[in-house]
Amino acid sequence: MNIPVTGGAINPTTTAAQITHSGGLTLTSGSMVVKLQSFLVDTTGSAPIITGLVGANGKLVGHITLVDLTQPRDFKLPVCEDAGTVTIPNIDVKLNTGAAEPLNSAFGVSAFTGELEVGSGYLLTINLPEPR
């Protein structure tokens, strides 16, 4: 799943970043449609996360932390820059506890839990030329 980057900034020395995205993900079951969108990769806090807007059947649930990100064990700073592109591979993506509750509520289940492994990710950004 490719999520287009629309803007943001990253510090390659510390990987502190806020990166905005367009597009999103829809989860559908019967007549219930949950939309997850306006993803923001945020690594400026105590732990890296992705937040986003959550809506259920057209009603805004809120802007919540969707997943927790964990850097790979062999991750080293500063991140490598190749031709202006920063790549951080093999990021572990797990459902945040705060996102599990609205999903369970929307679908009438209890299967969504914090720490549920969602996938692995690559954070890719491309830099503008340095300011002069």
Next chain:
Amino acid sequence: MNRWVKKVAFAAPVLVSSMILASVPAMARYTQSTIALNTTVQLYSTFLSALTTLKVTPSKISPT
């Protein structure tokens, strides 16, 4: 004496402003703006299987 005080009073803000302006490019080098590319998430098959079990179908929202 008053002349010197006046000169220092004038020069100090100019000097401080110059120092602040000089430090801006050095700070800017460390935070680089981003333009279009992708964040890619490969959803685990176990997660997709769990969604199937719950009869939840995922689909992508196209960028607007």
